[in-house]
Amino acid sequence: MAKNKTLSKAINSMFQWYKNAIRCYVFLSDVSVSTATEPVQRSDWEASFRKKLIAPPSVEFFSCEGQPIGDKASLDQLIHEITGIPLAALRNYPLDQFTTSERERWAENRRTTEEEDIVYCLLGILGVYMRTAYGEGQESARSRLQVEVVVVANVPSIIPFLQNPRFVGRESQLAELEGKLFSNEQTTTTLAIVGPGGLGKSQLALEVAHKIRQNMDNCLVFWMDELLYLPLAIAQAAACINASGIIVQNYQAQLDAYNDAAIDHSSDSPTDNDDEERLDLLWKCALALYSDGRYEEAEELFVQVMETSSRLNVQVMETFKRVLGEEHHSTLTSMANLASTFSNQGRWNEAEELEVQLMETSLRVLGKEHPSTLTSMNNLASMYRNQGRWKEAEELEVQVMETRERVLGEQHPDTLTSMANLASTYKDQGRWKEAEELEVQVMETRERVLGEQHPDTLTSMANLASTYKDQGRWKEAEELEVQVMETRERVLGEQHPDTLTSMGNLASTYMNQGRWNEAEELEVQVMETRERVLGEEHPSTLTSMANLATTYLKQGRWKEAEELNVQVMETRKREAEELNVQVMETRKRVLGEQHPDTLTSMGNLASTYMNQGRWNEAEELEVQVMETRERVLGEEHPSTLTSMANLASTFSNQGRWNKAEELECQARHKDALVLMERCFRLSQQVLGKQHPDTQSSLGTLASWRADCSDENS
The missing domain is CATH 1.25.40.10 (Tetratricopeptide repeat domain)
Incomplete structure (x- = not known):
């Protein structure tokens, strides 16, 4: 028994062992060095353990003569042609980018001594843990594997029956069903499989459900039995096809009635089936309301889903504690x-x-x-x-x-991820040099191990560019951002969100260097693409418009800037204050008054008040933000310095607009100058004389001093 347990643990751990290895070596006992790279020489290549080909970052191959043939990187095309494993998988792209069915196919040609091993070799590749039981047969092992795959899957799908391993044929019917379900011509589809009893309608539907679940990781599949409570069944069916006129209060009343009718059921299992069904129904109805644009009602249900989910998780944990x-x-x-x-x-x-x-x-x-x-x-x-x-x-x-x-x-x-996390924490504290040191190491390692085009490598480059920008090192940031943008454009396409983000980052770097034409060219492209793909009123589109308007202003192109800003303002002004207040209050309640996101929300609301000339309300918030950041982060933190500059601007604007009250005007100018002088002194000390924020503070300070001199003369 102990031997079986040890063997089972070893088989389940093998993929992780290979993944943790810096380098793996594969000896191909019947592959000669002279014919190794010829496609006809398939024997040991084809039988070679799939985990060794996929998991480790580096694999070196040796011929039967003991001579090196090459490594996984140099031979990836040949390995792909022989084994059918995609190049992306061989290049260590995350396995969750491939469907379960794709990953299962990677083991189709593998020869095994024991029939169960054709299933067990997939455990690590599919990310599941399963006890091995030699002698159970391949069919039994595969059925158990299907259960484990469903258990670990993150997408909330419910199919209460296993896939039938004996289901064969009917390919044309399966293809027809999938084609109608995912037609490009419509977004909501209702299908009925009709026919006399005993022809296998349920089996056909079950096979379709499982195939969709396996091949489309982001597709939610729910198998719903007839509900016991008829009014709720009708309302639920209507909600799920977005055709219900039911309001959320009536739905909740019917849901409670159904719950009361089933409340007395109990079980020794970790969760109550009625609770699970209630959670399932709430989730589906919330999704239906959200997709119909009824956001407030959807939010109310989403909150209930979270509350129910936490209660169920408590129940699961307590049961496991008691039983296990x-x-x-x-x-x-x-x-x-x-x-x-x-x-x-x-x-x-x-x-x-x-x-x-x-x-x-x-x-x-x-x-x-x-x-x-x-x-x-x-x-x-x-x-x-x-x-x-x-x-x-x-x-x-x-x-x-x-x-x-x-x-x-x-x-x-995992080590590189830890380094990136620590670098992020350093950046949050304004410790740029320590963050930079880690980010350079992460980027160079990923570039060497994963290649220049790997998503993780590009993310590392973007992070390092951001750190350079925080220090005002524009040329170094630009060099990285150009590389990231061009790679994403080539690999992902011009319309991909990551590509557009890269273009926006580079435009910002150009703008900070005063290179208005280059910034404008990129910003126009980003704005037009987002407008075409996302629509005129999408938040990302509006942000692009605002960025382009700023670039026009910097060039003195007032008319063009005004047109864009009016368009952005007209879309946003109705909702800006209300939304900012809502976000701020929610973050205060959920995250606490000192949380960075709460302080950011308060700053945003203060900015909205400033744009409306409501200086006192803006000042009240900005004082609170500055004092909190000063207490929590320290007076030298970049976020604290930003708060000082914002508050100084508000003081100055109060002095400028309240001319009727001369004494208050003079006091406000004095407050603004004192605060901006302090901000400039600290910026010099922390960021350096050449940093753009320091230069901006100096320019503002000089302008305000000149204004004061004019007023006193």
């Missing part, structure tokens, strides 16, 4: 899920309590170097970072990074 014990893997997983739910709801104290408990249990049971322990430490650090608790986050992130560096090596993806 506090240290069981399933119990720890349920704790992590509940902590994540609490965190998403902004219930930081409850989330932190669970995360700390989870981390301490993992440390005690699994050890400080176990991947699950490091993941729990990283999750806790992330929660601290989201609350602006930088020092606590930093302490954990340093620990995780150093452990992964020691255990997995500097080139391992």
Whole structure:
């Protein structure tokens, strides 16, 4: 029994072992060095263990004579032709970019000694853990694998029956159903499979559901049985096809009636079926309302989904604790899920309590170097970072990074992710040099291991460019941003959101260097593409318009700037104040008054008040933002300096517009000058004399001093 358990653990861990390895070596016993690169020489290439080809970042191959043939990078085209494994998978792109069916096909030609191994070799590739049982046969193993794949899937789909392994044929009917369901001509489709009983209508529908679930990772598939409560069944059906006239209050009343009718059912299973059905119905109805543009009603239901979800997660965790014990893997997983739910709801104290408990249990049971322990430490650090608790986050992130560096090596993806997380925490504290050092290391390693075109490499380059910009190092930022933009344009296309983001970043860098024509050219392209793809009133389109308007203003092209700003203003002004107030109040309640996002919202609302000439209300918010940032981040933090400059501008504007009250005017000018002088002094000290923010502060200060001299003369 112990031997079987050890073997099962080894098979399940093998993919991770290969993934953690810096380099793997493959000996091809019947491949000669002279014919190794010829497609006809297929034997050991074809049988070679798929995990070795996909998991490690580096694989070196040797012939039967013991001579090196090449590595995975140099031979990827040949390996692709022989095994059918996509080039992207061989180049270590994330496996979740491939469907379950695609990944299963990678093992189709593999020869195995035991028939079950054709299934077991997929465990790591599909990201599931499953006990091995030699002798059960391939069919049984595959059925169990399907269950595990559904369990670990993140997309909330419900298909209560397993795929029938004996289902064969009927390809034309399957193709017809899929074609009608995903026709480009319509977005909502209702289909009925009709015919006499016993012809296999349910089996056909089941096969379609499973195929869609396997081939379309982002597609939600729900198998709904007839509901017991007829009025709710009718309302639910209508909501799901977006044709219901029911208002949310009536829907809730019918839902409660259904829940009362089924409330007495109980079970020893971790969750109550009635609760699960209630959650399922709430989710579907919320999605239907949202897609119909009824956002407030949808939001009300989404809140109920979150509340119900957290209650169910508590129930699951408590059941696992009672049945399996506090240290069981399933119990720890349920704790992590509940902590994540609490965190998403902004219930930081409850989330932190669970995360700390989870981390301490993992440390005690699994050890400080176990991947699950490091993941729990990283999750806790992330929660601290989201609350602006930088020092606590930093302490954990340093620990995780150093452990992964020691255990997995500097080139391992998890190590690089830890470095990037720590760099982000340094940047949040204005510690640019420390952030830069880590980001350079991450970028160079990913470039060497993954290649220049890999998404993770491009993200690293964009992060480093951002750090250069924060320090006013425009040329270095520009060089990286040009490379990122051109690569994304070539690989993803001109209309891809990431490409447009890259173009916007580069335009911003040009603008900060006074290169207006180059900035304008990119901004026009971004705006026109977003307008065409997303529509005129999409937030991203409006942001593009505002950016282009700013560029026109900088060039003195007032008429063009005015036209764009009027268009943006007309779209935004009706909602700006109301939305900013709502966001600020929600963030205060959920995140707390000191959270960075809350302070950003307060700054946005203050800006809205300023644009309306409501100086006192703007000042009240800006004083609060500046004092909080000064207390939490320190007076030298870039965000604190920005708050000072904003408040100084508000003081100055109050002095300028309140001419009727001479004493107040003079006092406000004095306040503005004192604050801007302090801002300039600190900017010089922290950012340097040549930094654009320092230069901007100096220019503003000189202008205000001149105004004061004119008034006093």
